[in-house]
Amino acid sequence: MGLITVGDLLSYYPRTWEDLTQITPLQGVRAASGKVTVRARLKSFSGFRTSRRRMFLINGLLEDDTGTLKVVWFNQPYLAQNLKKGAEYYLSGPVKDQDGRPVLTNPGVEPAERTPIHSGRIIPIYPATAGISTRMLRRWLKDSIATIRELPDTLPDEIKKNYRLIDRAHAVENIHFPHSTPAIDAARRRLGFEELLLVHLGLLLAKRQWEELPGSAILSFQGDPFGATFIKDFGSKLGFKLTPTQKTAIKEILGDMAKSIPMNRLLLGDVGSGKTAVAAAALVATVKAGRQSALMAPTEVLATQHYHNLQPLLAKFGIRTTLLTGSTKLHDYSEIENGSIDVVIGTHALIQKQVVFKNLNIVIVDEQHRFGVRQREKLKNKALDITPHYLSLSATPIPRTLFLGLLHNLDISELTAVPAGRLPIITRLVTERNRDTAYKLIEREIADKHAVFVITPLIDEVLDDEQERASIASELRSLKHLFSKARTSSIHGRVAPEEKLKLMAAIKNGGLDILVATSVIEVGIDVPRATIIWIKNADRFGLAQLHQLRGRVGRSGLQSYCLIETALEDETDIERLTSFVKITDGSKLAEIDLGLRGPGAFFGSEQSGLLKLKIANLTDKRLITETRAAAEQILRTDPTLVHHPELKSKLQFDYVTHEE
Numbered sequence: 001m002g003l004i005t006v007g008d009l010l011s012y013y014p015r016t017w018e019d020l021t022q023i024t025p026l027q028g029v030r031a032a033s034g035k036v037t038v039r040a041r042l043k044s045f046s047g048f049r050t051s052r053r054r055m056f057l058i059n060g061l062l063e064d065d066t067g068t069l070k071v072v073w074f075n076q077p078y079l080a081q082n083l084k085k086g087a088e089y090y091l092s093g094p095v096k097d098q099d100g101r102p103v104l105t106n107p108g109v110e111p112a113e114r115t116p117i118h119s120g121r122i123i124p125i126y127p128a129t130a131g132i133s134t135r136m137l138r139r140w141l142k143d144s145i146a147t148i149r150e151l152p153d154t155l156p157d158e159i160k161k162n163y164r165l166i167d168r169a170h171a172v173e174n175i176h177f178p179h180s181t182p183a184i185d186a187a188r189r190r191l192g193f194e195e196l197l198l199v200h201l202g203l204l205l206a207k208r209q210w211e212e213l214p215g216s217a218i219l220s221f222q223g224d225p226f227g228a229t230f231i232k233d234f235g236s237k238l239g240f241k242l243t244p245t246q247k248t249a250i251k252e253i254l255g256d257m258a259k260s261i262p263m264n265r266l267l268l269g270d271v272g273s274g275k276t277a278v279a280a281a282a283l284v285a286t287v288k289a290g291r292q293s294a295l296m297a298p299t300e301v302l303a304t305q306h307y308h309n310l311q312p313l314l315a316k317f318g319i320r321t322t323l324l325t326g327s328t329k330l331h332d333y334s335e336i337e338n339g340s341i342d343v344v345i346g347t348h349a350l351i352q353k354q355v356v357f358k359n360l361n362i363v364i365v366d367e368q369h370r371f372g373v374r375q376r377e378k379l380k381n382k383a384l385d386i387t388p389h390y391l392s393l394s395a396t397p398i399p400r401t402l403f404l405g406l407l408h409n410l411d412i413s414e415l416t417a418v419p420a421g422r423l424p425i426i427t428r429l430v431t432e433r434n435r436d437t438a439y440k441l442i443e444r445e446i447a448d449k450h451a452v453f454v455i456t457p458l459i460d461e462v463l464d465d466e467q468e469r470a471s472i473a474s475e476l477r478s479l480k481h482l483f484s485k486a487r488t489s490s491i492h493g494r495v496a497p498e499e500k501l502k503l504m505a506a507i508k509n510g511g512l513d514i515l516v517a518t519s520v521i522e523v524g525i526d527v528p529r530a531t532i533i534w535i536k537n538a539d540r541f542g543l544a545q546l547h548q549l550r551g552r553v554g555r556s557g558l559q560s561y562c563l564i565e566t567a568l569e570d571e572t573d574i575e576r577l578t579s580f581v582k583i584t585d586g587s588k589l590a591e592i593d594l595g596l597r598g599p600g601a602f603f604g605s606e607q608s609g610l611l612k613l614k615i616a617n618l619t620d621k622r623l624i625t626e627t628r629a630a631a632e633q634i635l636r637t638d639p640t641l642v643h644h645p646e647l648k649s650k651l652q653f654d655y656v657t658h659e660e
C-alpha cells in the first residue's frame with residue numbers, strides 16, 4: 001500500500017467513520033434493532049461443524065446486568081479458540097430475527113479489558129486491500145499513535161491561533177480515533193489546512209524562484225507597445241483571419257516576452273480552437289528578435305504535422321525551421337548550435353545531449369500534460385545563460401476554481417471560441433437499432449470524398465503489440481467487407497514511423513478513406529477532410545479523452561459526426577455516454593469526469609502529483625483561500641522557511657526539489 005514508515009501510516013486517513021459509541025443494554029436489544037454494540041460477558045459458547053453444509057458455527061449466550069442475548073458466528077473457527085467463557089467483550093454487529101427472537105450475528109468482538117478500538121466508540125473505516133483489513137489497520141494505527149507521544153507540530157502557533165486550528169498530535173489522534181463527531185471536523189480541517197498550505201508554499205516558492213532566475217532576454221516591440229503591428233503582419237501571412245481570442249492570447253504572450261521575468265504561461269483552448277497559430281506567433285516574434293525557439297510535441301506524428309504546417313508559414317518570415325524526432329536524425333547538429341537554424345520542432349528527441357542551442361529564448365510544449373516535469377525542465381535547461389520563456393498548450397479543460405485558487409503560479413490565456421464557420425459536431429450513440437443508418441452515413445461521407453477515423457481501443461490493457469495488431473487486423477477485415485469500395489488502412493504500435501507518416505499524409509490528402517487506429521490519433525491530429533470519427537468500445541475512454549477524440553473531426557466547414565459505440569449495457573456507462581452525446585463543452589465534461597473519477601482522471605503528471613491530496617477537499621474554496629493567505633503570511637517574514645524546518649522538510653514538490 002506504499003506505507004513504509006509510521007509517518008506514512010499516520011497519514012493513511014480513514015475513508016469514513018462509524019459511530020458505535022452507543023452501548024445497548026441486552027434487555028433493550030430487539031429483533032428489529034439493526035446494528036448494535038453491546039458490552040457483555042460470554043456466559044457460554046460452543047463451536048461445531050454442521051454435517052450437511054460443512055459450515056463452522058459458534059453458538060453463544062451473552063449476559064449483562066439487564067439480560068441475555070444469543071450470539072452466532074459463521075465460519076470463524078479460529079475465533080472459537082480465542083474466546084473465553086466468562087470473559088467480558090465488546091461486540092458490535094447486526095441483529096437478526098430468529099423465530100421472533102433477536103440473535104447477534106457475526107459481530108466484531110474484542111476483549112473489554114482493553115479500551116476498545118473496533119466498537120464502543122467512533123471507529124475509523126479505512127480503504128482496505130486484499131489481505132489487509134480495516135481491523136488490522138485500526139490495530140496498527142492505534143499502536144502507532146500510542147507510541148508517538150510527541151508529534152512535532154508543523155504549523156506556527158500564530159497560524160494555528162489565527163485560523164483556529166488544533167495541534168498536530170491532537171489532529172492525528174482524532175482523525176483516526178475521534179473522541180466526538182465535532183473532533184473529526186476539527187481534525188480534518190487542521191490536516192487539510194496543512195496539506196493545502198504546503199501546496200501553496202510550494203507554488204509560491206517555485207514562482208519566486210522562477211522570477212529570480214537570471215533575467216531572460218527582453219524582446220522589445222519598440223514603437224509597437226501592444227504588438228499591434230506585429231500581429232497584423234503575422235496575421236496577413238496566415239490563410240485565415242485570427243479570431244479575437246487568438247489575438248488577445250498573442251498580445252498576452254508578447255507582453256510576457258517583453259519582460260525580463262521568464263514567461264510561464266498556459267495556453268488553454270478546446271480541441272480545434274487554433275492554439276498552433278498562437279504558438280506560431282510566439283515563435284516568429286522570438287526569431288524576429290534574433291533568438292531561437294523550440295516546439296516540443298508528445299508524438300512523432302504530431303511533431304511532424306506541426307513541422308509541415310508551420311515550416312511554410314515560418315519560411316514566409318525568412319525563418320529556418322528543422323524537424324527533430326526519433327526517426328529524423330539531423331546530419332548536422334552544429335546548425336542549431338551556430339544559429340543557422342532558428343526554430344526546432346520535434347519530440348522529446350529535442351532534449352538529447354547533442355542538441356545545443358545558440359540562444360534558445362522560448363520553449364513551447366504542445367499537449368503539455370503528456371510530458372513529465374523532468375522532460376520539460378531539461379528542454380528549458382537548453383538555454384545556456386538564461387531561463388527561456390515557457391509556453392505550454394493544452395486542450396485539457398480544468399475546473400476554473402482550481403486554476404484561480406491553486407494553480408496561481410501560472411498565467412493563463414484561454415481560447416474561448418473556435419474559429420468561425422465551424423458546424424457543431426453531431427454525436428450519436430450507435431446501437432443495434434441504428435447501426436444501418438450509421439453505415440449509410442459512412443458510405444455517403446466516403447462517396448463525398450471525406451475521411452473516416454475508426455477507433456478501436458485495446459480491449460484488454462495487457463494486449464501486447466502482436467495482439468494489438470491482430471485485433472486491428474480483424475477490425476480492418478470487417479471494415480473492408482462492409483465498405484468494399486473504400487480504401488482502408490490501419491495504424492498500430494508496430495507500424496514504423498515513416499509508414500505512420502505516410503498513412504497520415506494519405507488520409508489528409510485524400511489517398512485514403514478510412515483509417516483504423518487504437519488511440520494514436522488522439523492528440524492534436526489535424527485532418528480537415530475527416531468528417532466521421534467512429535469510436536468503438538467508447539466506454540473504455542474517459543469523457544475528456546472522448547472529447548479529444550471527437551475533436552479530430554469538425555476541423556473545417558464540413559458537417560462532422562462522432563459515432564460512439566459500446567457493447568456494455570451497464571446503466572452508468574450508458575448514462576455517461578449519453579451525457580457525452582448531449583454535452584459539447586469540454587470543461588463541462590471535465591467537471592463530470594472529475595466527479596466520477598477524481599482529479600487523476602484527466603490531470604497530467606504535474607497536476608495530478610500536485611493535486612494528490614489525501615484529505616483536503618478541492619472544492620472547499622474557503623480552505624483554498626485561507627491557506628493561500630497563510631502561505632503568503634509565512635513567506636513574508638521567512639522567505640526561505642529557515643525558521644520553519646518542519647514545513648520546509650515537508651515540501652516535496654517535484655519542481656521545488658528539482659530547483660534545489
Ligand code: ADP
Nearest residue numbers: 240241242243271272273274275276277419526
Ligand atoms: P488545436 O487548438 O486543437 O491545436 P489547431 O491549432 O490544430 O487546433 O487548429 C485547428 C485547425 O483550425 C487548423 O486546421 C488551423 O489551421 C485552423 N485554424 C486555426 N485558427 C483559425 C482561424 N482563426 N480561422 C480559421 N481556421 C483556423
Ligand code: MG
Nearest residue numbers: 275276366524
Ligand atoms: Mg494542437
